[in-house]
Amino acid sequence: MSDRFPPGFLWGAATSAYQIEGAAAEDGRTPSIWDTFSHTPGRTAGGDTGDVAVDHYHRMREDVALMAELGLTSYRFSVSWSRVQPTGRGPAVQLGLDFYRRLVDELLDRGIAPALTLYHWDLPQELEDAGGWPARDTAHRFAEYAALVGAALGDRVERWITLNEPWCSAFLGYGSGVHAPGRTDPAASLRAAHHLNLAHGDATSALRAAMPARNQIAVSLNSAVVRPCSQDPADLEAARRIDDLANGVFHGPMLHGAYPEHLFADTASVTDWDFVHDGDPRAIHQPLDALGLNYYTTSLVSAADPESDAARADGHGASAHSPWPGAASVAFHQPPGERTAMGWAIDPSGLYDLLLRYTKEAPGLPLLVTENGAACDDRPGPDGSVHDPDRIRYLRDHLAVVRRAMEAGADVRGYYLWSLMDNFEWSYGYGKRFGAVYVDYGTLARTPKSSAHWYAELARTGELPEV
Numbered sequence: 266m267s268d269r270f271p272p273g274f275l276w277g278a279a280t281s282a283y284q285i286e287g288a289a290a291e292d293g294r295t296p297s298i299w300d301t302f303s304h305t306p307g308r309t310a311g312g313d314t315g316d317v318a319v320d321h322y323h324r325m326r327e328d329v330a331l332m333a334e335l336g337l338t339s340y341r342f343s344v345s346w347s348r349v350q351p352t353g354r355g356p357a358v359q360l361g362l363d364f365y366r367r368l369v370d371e372l373l374d375r376g377i378a379p380a381l382t383l384y385h386w387d388l389p390q391e392l393e394d395a396g397g398w399p400a401r402d403t404a405h406r407f408a409e410y411a412a413l414v415g416a417a418l419g420d421r422v423e424r425w426i427t428l429n430e431p432w433c434s435a436f437l438g439y440g441s442g443v444h445a446p447g448r449t450d451p452a453a454s455l456r457a458a459h460h461l462n463l464a465h466g467d468a469t470s471a472l473r474a475a476m477p478a479r480n481q482i483a484v485s486l487n488s489a490v491v492r493p494c495s496q497d498p499a500d501l502e503a504a505r506r507i508d509d510l511a512n513g514v515f516h517g518p519m520l521h522g523a524y525p526e527h528l529f530a531d532t533a534s535v536t537d538w539d540f541v542h543d544g545d546p547r548a549i550h551q552p553l554d555a556l557g558l559n560y561y562t563t564s565l566v567s568a569a570d571p572e573s574d575a576a577r578a579d580g581h582g583a584s585a586h587s588p589w590p591g592a593a594s595v596a597f598h599q600p601p602g603e604r605t606a607m608g609w610a611i612d613p614s615g616l617y618d619l620l621l622r623y624t625k626e627a628p629g630l631p632l633l634v635t636e637n638g639a640a641c642d643d644r645p646g647p648d649g650s651v652h653d654p655d656r657i658r659y660l661r662d663h664l665a666v667v668r669r670a671m672e673a674g675a676d677v678r679g680y681y682l683w684s685l686m687d688n689f690e691w692s693y694g695y696g697k698r699f700g701a702v703y704v705d706y707g708t709l710a711r712t713p714k715s716s717a718h719w720y721a722e723l724a725r726t727g728e729l730p731e732v
Contacts, residue, residue: 268729275679276724277339279636281385283315284688288322292360295351297387302445313694319704325368333375335717336724340377341681343385353392353406357413369421380424383411393446398457408467412475419476427468430487431461436588443582443692451590452536462518466549485557485635488512490615491564499568503595506531507566520627522550532591557635560616562609569596580609606640613662620670631678637663638683640697651703651714658732
């Protein structure tokens with residue numbers, strides 16, 4: 266197998282608005298659910314918030330220059346909905362759109378292809394107050410927002426992503442409560458999942474109406490690689506149930522126009538799914554130009570032992586409330602092997618399996634790895650440099666399986682490292698560092714780590730450097 270990637274392969278890095286921008290109350294921006302959540306005592310580590318984050322809003326040109334130095338050919342960022350449309354309704358705030366216009370122009374001037382994500386978890390608080398994602402109207406509001414952004418930036422941005430990891434929005438936000446808005450209602454989490462699906466479909470249609478036909482539309486799913494502890498039928502059934510809740514609940518309607526066969530029965534004790542209206546699956550099932558896959562680790566499950574009250578080791582934060590509605594019969598276990606600073610098992614084979622799965626699941630649909638990376642305990646050395654050999658090894662091992670999947674037939678068009686730089690890591694605050702660029706949170710100075718230089722060499726040559 267060759268370690269060389271084909272010409273034109275996208276070498277990117279990814280960020281999200283609330284995690285990096287700061288300027289939380291500037292130029293008309295109003296609170297999102299993450300502003301509210303992070304300002305609620307006890308919700309985030311150390312009470313950290315994204316009020317300043319890493320101040321990308323004011324340091325954007327510096328950051329784009331850094332991307333150019335690192336040889337990135339694409340940059341995936343998200344738009345803050347409440348910066349562009351503060352109430353989630355009505356006309357756009359031009360000052361908010363102007364920031365993204367400047368960002369896109371700066372990227373294009375540097376030869377970096379923008380990849381715009383419309384939603385990375387930061388719902389305007391006013392829409393949450395009106396019901397949030399469990400309310401059907403939120404999907405319609407999202408389509409209107411998509412049309413506004415598409416009309417403003419569609420002439421210069423060719424790569425679009427509707428939603429990032431809708432599973433997290435629905436099940437961590439409304440099920441386990443470890444993400445904003447922090448609700449713990451299993452029925453609401455399933456309603457949210459459906460309305461996120463509907464939002465994706467409606468926004469895809471709205472974007473196609475607002476933008477040039479050449480533009481490409483995708484969605485980014487954090488599809489889980491669910492493995493049973495054994496081949497015992499009970500463990501296989503546990504894996505099937507979680508696969509439907511983690512994956513099929515989104516890719517079923519998005520890619521195939523229908524929810525998984527067993528999902529409604531599995532969750533009948535939680536909801537009767539009366540919120541799925543006639544025509545919804547057709548509205549959700551819109552043609553896509555690519556599928557984004559975010560991958561970090563695998564899930565290991567078995568049938569639950571009714572005599573055991575072991576903690577749920579699913580890697581999705583500590584909560585007395587499960588993000589898995591209707592799955593009390595399933596137990597989660599820590600996969601074996603080395604772990605990142607998040608406690609997530611390092612298993613590149615899962616990424617290979619994921620890419621080959623979707624090659625079969627959606628034949629002919631190009632794939633993008635829209636997130637992959639590792640949190641490490643990074644610290645500057647005496648000379649100020651930051652060496653992160655664990656991250657380099659993580660990246661090389663995962664990129665090697667991307668290349669192997671391509672040799673096996675997966676049409677992978679690009680890879681986006683998570684993340685460009687250290688930032689606000691949601692409920693973990695500033696305690697977890699995923700960046701290829703180190704940020705001193707006292708001064709906000711940026712220092713490329715060893716992994717950034719390693720990745721720059723890869724982007725320049727297209728060939729995996731040695732570790």
